[in-house]
Amino acid sequence: MATLSPTTMRSNVTQILTKAFQISATADAIKTYGRAKETAYQMGKALKEIKRDQERAFVGVSQAAVTGTASAARKMASIDQQITNSTDAGSNATDPLTEAKLLVAGQDAFEKGSDPSVLMVKPADGLIIAGFTAASGRNREFASTKTLVNVIDLYVGPFGEYKVVLNRHQLTTHAFLIDPSMFKQVVLRPYTRTLLAKNGDSDRHQIVAEISCKHMSFADSHMITGLS
Numbered sequence: 001m002a003t004l005s006p007t008t009m010r011s012n013v014t015q016i017l018t019k020a021f022q023i024s025a026t027a028d029a030i031k032t033y034g035r036a037k038e039t040a041y042q043m044g045k046a047l048k049e050i051k052r053d054q055e056r057a058f059v060g061v062s063q064a065a066v067t068g069t070a071s072a073a074r075k076m077a078s079i080d081q082q083i084t085n086s087t088d089a090g091s092n093a094t095d096p097l098t099e100a101k102l103l104v105a106g107q108d109a110f111e112k113g114s115d116p117s118v119l120m121v122k123p124a125d126g127l128i129i130a131g132f133t134a135a136s137g138r139n140r141e142f143a144s145t146k147t148l149v150n151v152i153d154l155y156v157g158p159f160g161e162y163k164v165v166l167n168r169h170q171l172t173t174h175a176f177l178i179d180p181s182m183f184k185q186v187v188l189r190p191y192t193r194t195l196l197a198k199n200g201d202s203d204r205h206q207i208v209a210e211i212s213c214k215h216m217s218f219a220d221s222h223m224i225t226g227l228s
Helices: 026-030 036-061 099-111 123-134
Strands: 015-022 086-090 120-121 154-157 161-164 177-178 183-195 202-215 222-225
Touching: 015 026, 015 036, 026 036, 026 123, 026 202, 036 183, 036 202, 086 099, 099 161, 099 177, 099 222, 120 123, 123 161
Parallel strands: 086 222, 120 161
Antiparallel strands: 015 202, 120 177, 154 161, 177 222, 183 202
16 A cells, blocks of 8 residues: 655745835826826836835745744745755856756756746846757758847757746846746735825825735746856
């Protein structure tokens, strides 16, 4: 009879993201080129900023979960803390991304039962991946067009097909081979705008959300670490 392994319970915490802005009554009353009301324009900017903060909390920093105290805010565990399997870029402290290391990572992910479909890298590594086509024995077909294309959107290797996605906010030392279906954004409190106490002739607004990132299985997906 087979011996069943008990389920390993994983946990994370929610992190509060907030952004505040202040608009004078005069700014909302006057006509401004490119927008109807200053409040709506500034709220749109604040939402973009807080979504950028969310992306950074997911993949732009390496942070363990912090439960929080009266003096320290709660922090979610970033994605790199939720992926068990990794391949080091090289023997030095930092090394450039290579196709050889990508193949090692892809093989390890495949052998451990993962099916990553996305290779997420920083912009500089996008240039390296575009250079994979220059390897000996590879040919690129050019149609009769005046457009020069020097990009790889889909990498097809022996262990799977990976859509190459650039992320300007992710850790520059990491490349992620992920299965997006295994990651979930969990929301305790959705993005909400609150009107704060009035400050003189100005209105103060605050956008708040409480969210986290859930990885369905820490043994799924893969990452290449120690990149220069």
